[in-house]
Amino acid sequence: MSSMEQLYQQVILDHARAPHGRGLVAAGPHTGESHQVNPTCGDEVTLRVDVDHGRVAALSWEGEGCSISQASVSVLHDLVTGTPLDEVDALAAEFRELMGSRGAGLDDDAAERLGDATAFTGVAKYPARIKCALLGWAALQDALIRTGATAPAGTKEDA
Amino acid sequence: MTTTQERRLGASELAAVRADFPLLTRTLRDGRPLVYLDSAATSQKPEVVLDAEQDFYAQRNAAVHRGAHQLAEEATEAFEDARGRVASFVGVSPGELVWTSNATAALNLVAYAMQNASLGRGGADARRFALGAGDEIVVTELEHHANLVPWQELAARTGATLRWIGVDDDGRLRTDELATVVTDRTRVLAFTHASNVTGAVTDVEAFVARAREVGALTVLDACQSVPHLPVDLAALGVDFAAFSGHKMLAPTGVGALYGRRELLEAMPPVTTGGSMVEVVTMETTTYAPPPQRFEAGTQMVSQAVAMGAAASYLQELGMPAVAAHEAEIARALLDAVASVPGVRVVGPTDTRDRLAAVSFVVDGVHAHDVGQVLDDAGVAVRVGHHCAQPLHRRFGVASTTRASGAVYTTLEEIEVFREALAGVRAFFGVTDAPAPVAGVREGLR
Numbered sequence: 001m002s003s004m005e006q007l008y009q010q011v012i013l014d015h016a017r018a019p020h021g022r023g024l025v026a027a028g029p030h031t032g033e034s035h036q037v038n039p040t041c042g043d044e045v046t047l048r049v050d051v052d053h054g055r056v057a058a059l060s061w062e063g064e065g066c067s068i069s070q071a072s073v074s075v076l077h078d079l080v081t082g083t084p085l086d087e088v089d090a091l092a093a094e095f096r097e098l099m100g101s102r103g104a105g106l107d108d109d110a111a112e113r114l115g116d117a118t119a120f121t122g123v124a125k126y127p128a129r130i131k132c133a134l135l136g137w138a139a140l141q142d143a144l145i146r147t148g149a150t151a152p153a154g155t156k157e158d159a
Numbered sequence: 160m161t162t163t164q165e166r167r168l169g170a171s172e173l174a175a176v177r178a179d180f181p182l183l184t185r186t187l188r189d190g191r192p193l194v195y196l197d198s199a200a201t202s203q204k205p206e207v208v209l210d211a212e213q214d215f216y217a218q219r220n221a222a223v224h225r226g227a228h229q230l231a232e233e234a235t236e237a238f239e240d241a242r243g244r245v246a247s248f249v250g251v252s253p254g255e256l257v258w259t260s261n262a263t264a265a266l267n268l269v270a271y272a273m274q275n276a277s278l279g280r281g282g283a284d285a286r287r288f289a290l291g292a293g294d295e296i297v298v299t300e301l302e303h304h305a306n307l308v309p310w311q312e313l314a315a316r317t318g319a320t321l322r323w324i325g326v327d328d329d330g331r332l333r334t335d336e337l338a339t340v341v342t343d344r345t346r347v348l349a350f351t352h353a354s355n356v357t358g359a360v361t362d363v364e365a366f367v368a369r370a371r372e373v374g375a376l377t378v379l380d381a382c383q384s385v386p387h388l389p390v391d392l393a394a395l396g397v398d399f400a401a402f403s404g405h406k407m408l409a410p411t412g413v414g415a416l417y418g419r420r421e422l423l424e425a426m427p428p429v430t431t432g433g434s435m436v437e438v439v440t441m442e443t444t445t446y447a448p449p450p451q452r453f454e455a456g457t458q459m460v461s462q463a464v465a466m467g468a469a470a471s472y473l474q475e476l477g478m479p480a481v482a483a484h485e486a487e488i489a490r491a492l493l494d495a496v497a498s499v500p501g502v503r504v505v506g507p508t509d510t511r512d513r514l515a516a517v518s519f520v521v522d523g524v525h526a527h528d529v530g531q532v533l534d535d536a537g538v539a540v541r542v543g544h545h546c547a548q549p550l551h552r553r554f555g556v557a558s559t560t561r562a563s564g565a566v567y568t569t570l571e572e573i574e575v576f577r578e579a580l581a582g583v584r585a586f587f588g589v590t591d592a593p594a595p596v597a598g599v600r601e602g603l604r
């Protein structure tokens with residue numbers, strides 16, 4: 001597989017073409033919203049998250065950006081919707097670790113937990129694109145804090 | 160530009176030019192040759208420039224404008240000789256050229272000097288720079304942030320009002336708006352000589368004429384013009400102009416501010432400290448005449464010396480020949496972009512008054528992704544908003560891809576670019592029936 005094919009895996013292209021969770025839905029009682037911008041390229045995402053009984057009850061977003069950033073939010077949507085908050089934190093940490101892996105990837109257990117998000121392994125070889133992949137995760141982290149359901153201290157490791 | 164009927168660089172001259180730039184011979188991932196089409200962001204450097212900096216440190220390094228030893232004299236001479244070369248390159252006197260760390264610093268210098276004048280510093284002579292409520296600063300919608308934000312800030316600090324000249328659908332300034340936007344209240348008219356995004360070259364004459372009618376000072380951002388066109392700032396008649404070294408084959412860390420001598424003499428200092436004073440007592444200080452008044456502290460001497468070498472290098476090639484060569488590159492870039500379906504230029508599609516900087520949108524593919532595919536072919540372009548967010552907003556896009564040439568760019572490189580660009584939409588599976596993948600605004604906020 002060429003490095004371009006590793007970067008733009010079919011999963012990424014598919015999510016970019018038909019993103020999941022796109023289109024902001026009305027806010028519930030425990031909603032947090034975050035708007036994040038990548039100032040170098042102007043990519044942006046607005047992400048809204050509802051928390052109920054310690055889980056991500058709903059997640060919706062609106063955004064504009066490259067295929068990596070948009071696909072990443074779409075994958076994130078599938079991965080964390082319905083997931084308990086502590087697991088979301090662990091996933092976020094693992095995804096950051098993946099982005100820091102320079103393309104080497106993570107072990108099989110972590111890969112299984114990250115599911116489609118492992119498709120972003122190739123992104124980690126391109127330092128300029130790591131921020132694209134992390135944009136949605138940064139929005140999620142911030143939005144969760146804004147719900148008041150998660151303590152900032154628990155989520156800001158290597159933020 | 161348009162009037163340039165001068166000879167272009169011949170094939171052997173172009174080959175010789177390229178041989179002067181060590182970096183152009185390197186290869187990238189998978190051994191691909193580099194096709195550098197990002198010169199509007201920063202240029203590559205010829206060996207004479209690298210040598211000039213190296214030679215300064217190896218042979219002449221000493222503190223300039225102080226010390227009576229031979230080395231200090233030689234260092235000072237090299238520093239001032241470079242000032243002379245750069246000044247002559249843009250048609251002004253050495254005493255009218257202030258070294259700055261970059262063009263942004265040069266533009267801020269003017270804005271902060273006006274702020275200081277507004278606070279009463281600089282005495283009666285400086286009153287002409289003072290701004291307050293009721294005064295207006297006029298900029299344009301296609302400015303680089305460096306020639307916009309300092310004026311926003313100055314307006315906010317002084318109570319002056321910021322207004323701007325618009326951009327037409329071709330990415331050229333609406334010269335017709337000068338009559339209504341620039342009025343008796345206008346004190347400053349700050350505008351770019353050539354857009355770093357659309358490549359359009361401004362009708363400076365019309366701007367200067369209107370500014371003179373109303374008694375406004377003109378501030379020209381000449382970053383994109385000086386490396387690519389013959390520029391005579393004195394003949395253009397602007398009051399101030401800023402340009403950077405790194406875009407004109409010189410190192411980073413050095414730029415220049417041109418100011419008409421009479422204005423620099425009346426302008427209060429901005430950064431204060433050593434080297435810019437005459438007499439200092441515990442209570443008060445008198446300041447050196449320009450340009451030293453604006454050059455506080457140790458200067459970027461080696462970079463300035465190298466910028467002098469860059470100016471001489473371009474002067475020897477002849478700027479009319481450089482401009483003629485780049486006009487050919489601009490034509491080739493526009494043709495390349497036009498040959499690929501689903502690609503739209505943001506900027507003029509004719510070569511009249513236009514630089515070889517071509518920004519474009521690929522329908523259905525975000526600029527970042529376009530840049531990545533081009534990079535895979537060894538083609539280096541700029542993606543994003545190019546520090547001109549209002550201009551991108553004007554065209555309803557968040558980002559563009561920009562291919563830009565310089566004196567060392569070849570037609571063969573443009574062909575590599577064209578071939579890579581032609582494959583972009585297919586790579587992302589975008590067809591001619593537009594299915595927006597990304598990059599299209601869909602009710603975001």
